[in-house]
Amino acid sequence: MAQPRILVLIAMAGIGLAACGGSTGGGAATNKPDKVQIAAEGPFTGDQASIGAGALKAIQLAVKDFNAAGGVNGTQVQLVIWDDQHSAQVAQTLQAAGISDPTVLGIVGPMNSGVVLGSVTGLQSATPPLPFVSESASNVKVTDSGWSVAHRVNARDDAQGPADAKFMIDQGAKKVEVMDAKSDYSTALADQTEAALKAKNIPTQRDSVKAGTTDFSTIITKIHSFNADWVYFADEGPEAAPFVSQMKQSNLNIGQNINFLGTDGEEDSSIITKSQGAYDGAYATNITADPAGVSGSAAAAYVTEYKAAYGADSLSSAGPFYGSAYEAAQTLLQAIKSSPVNNGKISRTDVISHLASDTFTTIFGSVKFNSKGDVAGGGIYVYQAKGNAMVVLKQVSG
Amino acid sequence: MGTFLQQLINGLELGSLYALVALGYTLIYGILEMLNFAHGDVYMVGAFLAAGVAALLVHNELAVIPAGLVVGLMVVVAMGGAGLLGVGIERVAYRPLRNANRLAPLITAIGVSLFLESAVQVWVSPAPVLVPSNALVPQTVLHLGGLTTPLTGLMLFVIAIVLMIALDAFVFRTRFGSAMRATAQDREAATFMGIDVDRVILVTFFVASALAGMAGVLFGLWHATADFFMGYLLGIKAFTAAVIGGIGNIRGAMIGGLLLGVLESLAGGFISTQFQDTFVFLALITVLLIRPQGLFGQPLTDRA
Amino acid sequence: MEIRRGEIVCLLGGNASGKSTTMKTVIGSVRPAKGSVWYDGQEITNWNTSRRVAAGIAIVPEARRIFPRLTVLENLMMGAFIRNDKAEIDADLDRVMDMFPRLKERRAQKGGTMSGGEQQMLAMARALMSRPRFLCMDEPSMGLAPVLVEQQFETIQQLNQTGITIFVVEQNARMALAIASRGYVLQSGRVVLAGTAGSLLENPQMQRAYLGI
Ligand SMILES: Nc1ncnc2c1ncn2[C@@H]1O[C@H](COP(=O)(O)OP(=O)(O)OP(=O)(O)O)[C@@H](O)[C@H]1O
Ligand SMILES: [Mg+2]
Numbered sequence: 001m002a003q004p005r006i007l008v009l010i011a012m013a014g015i016g017l018a019a020c021g022g023s024t025g026g027g028a029a030t031n032k033p034d035k036v037q038i039a040a041e042g043p044f045t046g047d048q049a050s051i052g053a054g055a056l057k058a059i060q061l062a063v064k065d066f067n068a069a070g071g072v073n074g075t076q077v078q079l080v081i082w083d084d085q086h087s088a089q090v091a092q093t094l095q096a097a098g099i100s101d102p103t104v105l106g107i108v109g110p111m112n113s114g115v116v117l118g119s120v121t122g123l124q125s126a127t128p129p130l131p132f133v134s135e136s137a138s139n140v141k142v143t144d145s146g147w148s149v150a151h152r153v154n155a156r157d158d159a160q161g162p163a164d165a166k167f168m169i170d171q172g173a174k175k176v177e178v179m180d181a182k183s184d185y186s187t188a189l190a191d192q193t194e195a196a197l198k199a200k201n202i203p204t205q206r207d208s209v210k211a212g213t214t215d216f217s218t219i220i221t222k223i224h225s226f227n228a229d230w231v232y233f234a235d236e237g238p239e240a241a242p243f244v245s246q247m248k249q250s251n252l253n254i255g256q257n258i259n260f261l262g263t264d265g266e267e268d269s270s271i272i273t274k275s276q277g278a279y280d281g282a283y284a285t286n287i288t289a290d291p292a293g294v295s296g297s298a299a300a301a302y303v304t305e306y307k308a309a310y311g312a313d314s315l316s317s318a319g320p321f322y323g324s325a326y327e328a329a330q331t332l333l334q335a336i337k338s339s340p341v342n343n344g345k346i347s348r349t350d351v352i353s354h355l356a357s358d359t360f361t362t363i364f365g366s367v368k369f370n371s372k373g374d375v376a377g378g379g380i381y382v383y384q385a386k387g388n389a390m391v392v393l394k395q396v397s398g
Numbered sequence: 399m400g401t402f403l404q405q406l407i408n409g410l411e412l413g414s415l416y417a418l419v420a421l422g423y424t425l426i427y428g429i430l431e432m433l434n435f436a437h438g439d440v441y442m443v444g445a446f447l448a449a450g451v452a453a454l455l456v457h458n459e460l461a462v463i464p465a466g467l468v469v470g471l472m473v474v475v476a477m478g479g480a481g482l483l484g485v486g487i488e489r490v491a492y493r494p495l496r497n498a499n500r501l502a503p504l505i506t507a508i509g510v511s512l513f514l515e516s517a518v519q520v521w522v523s524p525a526p527v528l529v530p531s532n533a534l535v536p537q538t539v540l541h542l543g544g545l546t547t548p549l550t551g552l553m554l555f556v557i558a559i560v561l562m563i564a565l566d567a568f569v570f571r572t573r574f575g576s577a578m579r580a581t582a583q584d585r586e587a588a589t590f591m592g593i594d595v596d597r598v599i600l601v602t603f604f605v606a607s608a609l610a611g612m613a614g615v616l617f618g619l620w621h622a623t624a625d626f627f628m629g630y631l632l633g634i635k636a637f638t639a640a641v642i643g644g645i646g647n648i649r650g651a652m653i654g655g656l657l658l659g660v661l662e663s664l665a666g667g668f669i670s671t672q673f674q675d676t677f678v679f680l681a682l683i684t685v686l687l688i689r690p691q692g693l694f695g696q697p698l699t700d701r702a
Numbered sequence: 703m704e705i706r707r708g709e710i711v712c713l714l715g716g717n718a719s720g721k722s723t724t725m726k727t728v729i730g731s732v733r734p735a736k737g738s739v740w741y742d743g744q745e746i747t748n749w750n751t752s753r754r755v756a757a758g759i760a761i762v763p764e765a766r767r768i769f770p771r772l773t774v775l776e777n778l779m780m781g782a783f784i785r786n787d788k789a790e791i792d793a794d795l796d797r798v799m800d801m802f803p804r805l806k807e808r809r810a811q812k813g814g815t816m817s818g819g820e821q822q823m824l825a826m827a828r829a830l831m832s833r834p835r836f837l838c839m840d841e842p843s844m845g846l847a848p849v850l851v852e853q854q855f856e857t858i859q860q861l862n863q864t865g866i867t868i869f870v871v872e873q874n875a876r877m878a879l880a881i882a883s884r885g886y887v888l889q890s891g892r893v894v895l896a897g898t899a900g901s902l903l904e905n906p907q908m909q910r911a912y913l914g915i
Contacts (some may be wrong), residue, residue: 183670208670212631214621215415217408217551218674220665225401238526242623249548251539274528275624573779575884580769580780589731592755592784592832653885 034344035072036077038063038332039098041109041132046085052111054319055135056081057310059108062329065305072337072346084110088118095119099126103337105351106332107132108325113139116150123149128348131355133332135324138287143372149353151373153246153328153362154321155380160263161192163380163396164285168230168261169200170396177228178204179219181211181235186392187261209239216243220250223258231258236265241274248278255281267293267383268315269390282385283393284305288324289381291363293392298363302326323363331360331367400544405667406660411551411620413659414558418613419636420643420651421565422484422606427583428646429602432500435488435507438633440513440607444480444614445624446518448472449529452618456533465534469619472534476611484607485600493596511633518626526625529618550620557616561609562652568605569648578602582646635662638678642685644695653693703759703886703893705836710858710868712878712899713856714912715888721871722764724888725838728753728869729761741836755786760834764841764871766825770814774805781831787827791831798827801857819850837861839870855881875912879903885910912913 040059063079071077082094091110098104099122107123109132110116116137123130134142134152143150143329155163168176176197180190187208194204201286205226206218216239223231231247233240240262244254252258259284267284291299291306292314302323303313311317332351338358339350359368370376379397383390419441426434451472455463495503501594531537531550538549569575581588581598589595618624635658643654658678664676685693703724705711714723726732727739727886730751731829738747746754760781769777778798782791799806800824822842829837842858843851850872859881862868871884879885879899887895887908895908902908 075597085477207666208674209671210631212674213626214617214623214625214628214632215408215412217412218405218663219671221401221404221408222667222671223406238627239627241526241528245622249537249539249550274526274623276530276532312401323513573783574774576776576780577783579772579776583769583771584767586731587763587769588780589751590729590755590761590763590767591780591828592752593780594750594752 007213021146030284031341032073032344032355033075033346034339035078035103036075036336036346037080037098037101037104038106038329038336039080039082039094039104039109040329041082041084041091041094041115042111043086043106043115044081044083046083046087048086048112048307051136051321054312054317055109055111055325057318058306058322058325059340060328061306061309062108062231062326062333066329066333072233075343077333077336080104082107082109084112084115086112086115088115091115091119092122095122095130099130102128102345102348104130105292105336105346105348106130108329108332109134111136111321113137113142116142120145120147120150123147129352130348131332131335131352133355134326135328136288136321143374146374148356151328151331151355151369153288153331153367153375153378154377155378156374157189158192159378159397160285160287160380161189161220164189164193164197164232164261164263165200165202166184166195166398167283167382168197168232168259169202171199171230171259173202173230173259175226176202176204176230177207177219177223179207179233179235180382181233181239182208183211183236186234186236186263190232193234200212209233209235211238213239214242216246217250220246220252223247223252224250229258231260232262233260233266234263236263236367238265240266241271241279244271244278244282245275248275253280259283261285264320265391267381269385269388272385272388272390275330279385280387284383284385284390285380285396286383287380288321288322289364289395290383290390290394291323291326293383293390294323294364295392296363296365299323302363327362327367330362331355333371334358334360401667402664404545404584404630405663407545407547407551408667409660409663410502410656411547411555411659411670412663413639413656414555415613415617415632415655416636416639416659417562417652418558418609418616419632420639420655421562421648422610423637423640424579424643424645424648424651425602427640428648429494429578429599430492430496430503432503433507433637434492434606435504436510436514437606437610438629438636439511440480440484440487440629441614441617441632442518442624442626442629443483443514444476444607444611445529445618445628446522446527446614446626447611448476448541448615448618449527449624451475451507452530452534453527456530467616469534472615472618473612477608478611480611480614481604481608484603484610488600488603495601515626515630522626524626526623529622529624531622535619545655548620550616554616554620558613561612565605565609566648566652568648574598574601577691588646618670635678638682639690642682644689644692647692647694647696650692657693703896705869707866707867708862708865709884710862710870710882712875712882712885713869713871713888714875714878714885714902716911717889718902720891721888722840723891725761725764725840725869725871728754728838729759743843752784755832756834758833760829760832760837762825762829762837762842765844766818766821768813768816768821768824768828770812772813773810774813774816775825777828778805778831781828784832794831794833798830801830802827818845819847820869822846822854830861834866836867836869839868841871841873843872851877875908876903908909 044052044056052324067076084091129149131149136154138157140156140158180186180195196203254260262284265288265384267286292303335351335354338354339346368376379395382393384393422437455468455473491506492503577593581595639654639658640651663680666674713721791894843854882899884898885902
């Protein structure tokens with residue numbers, strides 16, 4: 001007997017929705033939803049657990065904070081955890097459970113672009129569609145394909161190269177040594193940056209460093225004879241410390257006779273100590289910001305809270321997305337809170353329209369999504385090594 | 399011209415590192431006709447041992463220890479530790495397979511290599527660690543005309559050359575060295591002489607691995623870093639150097655290492671770093687086409 | 703099988719009858735599955751080769767097995783590997799080089815570049831460098847010209863006269879029996895005939911199988 005009754009309820013919710021569609025829902029504030037769930041999805045175990053684990057903790061914290069502030073008109077938000085293990089197939093199975101449960105109102109995640117692209121059609125074609133806000137999926141296709149469910153708070157892959165080039169040019173770059181680390185990702189990024197530099201008539205010299213390389217003297221000699229005033233290294237980190245140490249040994253002093261811009265992973269403050277200070281003054285960009293490097297009381301309070309809860313307070317210990325995951329959860333939760341409640345129900349359709357139209361208050365300031373689902377006016381974050389820390393300087397775009 | 403000479407210096411310094419590690423490949427190959435794939439990782443462990451000693455003794459709270467003493471301890475611990483590791487690997491992983499199909503020890507060696515890399519990655523550090531060379535050796539940069547080299551780079555080169563000459567003397571001028579060569583040439587006949595072949599093999603592993611450990615120390619002082627993956631690429635390069643020089647031939651490994659470093663540096667400096675390795679391996683193929691036994695190797699037919 | 707002090711004993715048998723294996727069992731590079739090895743009144747079955755060499759056993763292996771890329775001098779020094787008496791070793795070096803003057807001429811040459819006859823001398827000289835009291839020789843005449851074979855057998859007799867007990871494997875049964883006091887004949891790993899050199903030379907079975915009569 002129970003099953004038909006649920007069906008009826010869902011049908012009624014559907015009718016109610018159609019009837020009130022677009023209404024301001026004046027009575028919503030007094031209307032307490034029966035049940036509100038959101039999902040956290042990402043590779044929480046498996047090969048990318050190091051990225052996923054810190055993000056999950058951030059989302060758990062965001063839900064806890066949101067509930068402590070009253071939840072959705074008094075209803076506590078329940079968090080379901082979908083560990084997709086970096087697999088689109090696993091993701092589809094997990095998402096199916098959410099698609100069929102109308103009280104699951106949105107997803108924070110998925111984290112990997114490949115997982116998004118392999119499962120998004122299911123989310124989009126659900127009735128109603130199930131929206132998501134990713135904290136780390138950077139492939140351009142995630143938001144370029146016209147899916148209303150797709151949102152992300154991190155920058156896109158194609159934002160970084162032009163933004164990096166513009167940043168160097170704005171700082172007065174005359175001749176740039178462009179280096180890649182021979183991975184697909186790094187080579188593509190270096191190509192974009194180099195193209196953007198060349199478009200502004202900045203001469204470049206291109207070099208590659210194979211993973212595992214430990215001696216850079218050949219390249220450093222080339223930097224000397226090229227007379228570069230900037231070095232751009234599209235790398236994920238491991239080579240940066242030995243490389244800048246060797247630059248210094250060869251009298252290329254960052255901030256004095258040379259500037260250095262690194263990318264994702266090179267905003268890690270441990271590079272400063274590992275290079276015995278040679279990294280001081282270097283810049284690095286990333287598609288998300290480290291809240292510990294951002295000025296602002298909300299970010300600082302969050303870092304304190306995260307550290308108290310989990311003992312970690314930097315990208316290297318909490319993972320690169322512990323800030324953006326909290327930010328993504330904040331946008332989704334605020335969109336849900338603003339959505340009308342009818343007969344104890346909130347519709348995902350309303351959540352999607354609020355995600356599209358509202359401006360959200362996050363630890364990184366105000367955030368609004370553009371028509372694609374990217375952060376409007378968003379860009380990449382520039383960090384600088386100062387003393388023993390990497391400080392977020394500003395957000396730039398190309 | 400200046401740039402050319404500078405790249406030559408860069409290449410000789412890198413090449414002396416290759417040569418020190420290549421010696422190990424060639425010593426072990428010479429005596430067992432096996433490719434000790436884990437040798438590059440023994441170098442990596444040596445670098446970590448040196449980094450560990452430095453981390454414990456530099457900036458410790460108890461006492462200020464003179465830098466010279468710390469460096470001395472780094473050398474002893476890294477050479478000794480790497481040497482014992484090599485001996486342990488031989489004893490546990492290779493000896494039981496000495497009379498097996500030639501593929502078996504190679505596969506075991508790859509397993510040992512993966513094990514060492516994962517062990518260091520998981521138990522020590524997945525990220526590069528610092529070797530505080532600032533506090534240990536003068537960071538002087540030497541200038542000659544327009545050419546420069548860090549003192550530590552010159553140190554690497556000089557010590558590597560001295561060690562190579564010492565090894566050469568050990569192998570060619572001492573009785574034990576003769577026993578090593580005899581064992582390499584005819585293991586059973588060596589036993590007929592009363593030579594304890596197992597011991598000779600262990601000593602060979604110890605010496606080869608200790609040299610790799612020393613290479614790890616010198617690298618740490620030169621470039622101030624160690625990471626779990628550092629032995630992989632270097633191991634492949636050093637092995638290539640050993641093959642170019644003629645695997646099994648000690649002087650060949652030395653020359654092969656220096657040659658490879660210079661070649662790599664010049665190819666990167668004047669052609670392209672993107673295709674650097676392509677040129678290096680092209681050189682390897684050319685050498686092998688013209689002299690399949692390598693530059694200094696015995697003609698293959700000469701094996702009695 | 704038994705070899706007494708001061709004897710020359712020869713071991714005969716067809717190909718693959720187990721002659722070399724018997725020699726290796728004596729020197730210790732092959733361990734017997736059954737049976738035991740005794741030397742100087744002591745059981746040495748479980749001794750390793752170094753210990754046996756130190757106790758005075760040496761071998762001139764089949765096919766010489768000199769070290770091809772060691773010099774003649776280094777090859778000889780390998781023969782003395784278990785010894786530590788530097789002065790005595792030098793004296794022995796002079797002695798074997800006097801015995802084989804060719805080796806003296808070629809002392810700096812690589813072993814592998816010498817002729818077959820020279821290599822055989824080297825193998826013999828190398829074995830002597832350990833100052834053996836019991837010398838095993840596995841086909842010392844193999845591949846030598848007839849003149850050299852005779853020289854070789856003379857040398858064996860001379861060595862025997864200096865007090866070295868000799869155990870020699872030979873295909874050339876007639877020559878071996880001419881210098882030996884006794885002999886054993888192996889077939890498929892078993893002793894099928896044994897006796898004094900004279901009795902073996904007269905044995906009809908022996909004559910048919912090995913002496914070509
Ligand atoms: N007692 C034994 N029991 C089992 N196998 C044996 C025995 N003796 C010899 N063999 C085996 O017989 C084979 C030939 O032995 P060996 O080389 O000793 O022969 P050989 O008489 O020296 O021959 P050749 O005249 O060709 O030198 C080898 O494979 C050896 O392992
Ligand atoms: Mg035989």
